[in-house]
Amino acid sequence: MMDIRIGLIGAGWMGKSHTNSFVNALLLFGPESGKPVFELVSDVSEEAAKIAVEKLGYRRYTSDWKDVVTDPNVDVVDIATPNFLHYEIAKAALENGKHVYCEKPLTLSAGESQELAELAKEKGVVNYVGFNNVMNPATHYIKELITSGKLGDIMRFSGTYDQDMLLDEALPITWRHINKFSGSGALGDLGSHLLSVSQYLLGDMENVNALAKTFIKERPKSEGSSEMAEVENEDLITVLANYENGAVGNISSSRVATGRKNYLSYEIQGTKGSVHYSLERLNEVNVYFHSDEEVDRGYRTVYLGPEHRGFNAFNPAQGIGIGFNDIKILEVHELLSAVTNGTPYICDFAFGAKVDRTINAVLESAKEGKWVSLKKAVEA
Template identity: 40%
Template sequence: MVGIGLIGTGFMGKCHALAYRAVSAVFGDVAAPRLAVLCDTPAEAAVRFARQFGFARATDDWRDLVVDPAVDLVSITTPNRLHFQMALAALAAGKHVYCEKPLGLTLEEAEEMAAAAQAAGVVTQVGYNYLKNPAFLHAQKLVAEGAIGRIVQFRGVVDEDYMADPALPWSWRCRAEEAGLGALGDLGCHLVSLAQALCGPIGAVCADMQTVHATRPMPDGAGEGPVENEDVATALVRFESGVSGVLTTSRAAWGRKGRLAFEVHGSAGMIAFDQERMNELQLFQAEPDRSRHGFRTILSGPAHEPYGAFTPAPGHGLGFNDQKTIEVAGLLRAIAGAGRASPDFAEALRIERVIHAIARSAREGGGGWVRLPA
């Protein structure tokens, strides 16, 4: 059995733990992993969450976890600034690494992490779990089969309102040295992952960014703290195929909770999707009889693998955490030698090159086009 070391017990830490606990029950071909070590601070919290999540041992020192012989796979779910050093230490120790996005605070960190992963020869995966939604996988299949003809444009938006309130206190997410990019690093990278999975690599971007709330009240009430990264970003993109696109993201969009929506326009139809209705896919196909034109709603069901591994009932729906279980299943299969984990560090680096190119265009290029390496 693969021994799991989990670092972090917040939103994504719990999501990882739930996936490890569920994966063998959902997917009969995947052996149940062994929950070996959990790390958090303070030590009392580590002990409490180890008991809650079912881990055998707790520690408050992540360096102890990455070298523990009981740990084969290190899950990194900490704040962004810690990803780089934790992943490099785990790779140096010969461990497989499962890291939440983004890889690093800077493009240079991401490049070093991808190079270290290649040199280590271990399995890596980055948490882009929206790619695993059966509805999205079906959208990929429809595009590949030519159901909407030749792709002519991609339009995408990812919005949340967790930083819409100007009274929200300053936090680490506002500081470049701890969070890196803002809305792009937290949300926009997910949109890029979907866009490239559907339309191929992005070759150039032309962008603008905005910080909606330039300062926020300090948590202790002692004045205001500066917001050093973007709340909103928008980019025109050109895919290497020649297809054009528009990507926009905001963490200050009141009313939006988990909107990750896109439209793929084709020469013979269109596909539309919104993660807030993650079990529905909209399909328009241009039939000769225009009196029959209209969108068709496709509800997720067992016909859309791997939905059926969770429930045999179509239309009953999967949830956010189920996407992570699908992701973990692919990761554990790859470690067992069956298939490959995706996106790995190399693929994640290509995603992060795009978001950093967007930031570069907005900051340095005066909104001019920035080309990405082929």
């Protein structure tokens, strides 16, 4: 049993979510994987930081994130800031020898992410990116279907991550629409989640070809304002891809996808079987085996259960569904376990850099209107 002292940077919604997840990881997995201690919290708003002490139980607060990355009593720097600050903070934390837990995306540029991945490796610390969908028990189950050979050779990954939360054109401009803060639109915000899942399940892509579109080209500067500001990035993106393993990829994302609420949905077709999944039905995986007797053959609706990695921390039986927040608990548990016991983990900075490399290539392709090799992207 080991105390793991958390230094949280960013006391907003995501910071609260991280903290709650740490509490629950302890409740569900016990102190064997490390006992989180809420040592220090920072926020640009001193007031917000103060509230985090009161409400989330942090011992101390500061309004300067630099205090966190240099604090001798902090073991893990937990970065829950706006995306554009990730690089600078993560770099400073690594340089101070801290373990780093960074929300997705790692940075806004493949090059910077690669730099952080190399620095983390050099420092030998835990370096974890919060791609929570990778830790979904459904994702692990699908990974197992692939690695066991039950699906045969993978021919195709086809998916989309669609939401309609930005459908209303009266919604004002936010950081999501301005590239220096967000890097990109639907792709970085939503599509990156699907890319992380694809990266985990099928590995690297060779090249990509993308089409991006902005339907709502300007938005009010603020709620109700008649002054308009330009939307700098895509509402919708669709991507063709070749994977290194020979599969064909087709990945999309829209933030104006009328009717879709949290539709991270994909299908994987292999020579022996197939699987399709949607996050809107988090607890169901649909799997097909070509080897089933023909008369009885069809997609099986498999409910997540104790047979699927991660599930039994929450519920004792199939069909007693987990929720989206439970996946974040599995994520911080994996992080804690890595810090405490040196166990392997999936979404390290090198993984995050690969996702960012794909994002960069996709954006370049959409801009240039042509195929872009990922090898080239990594050098960018």
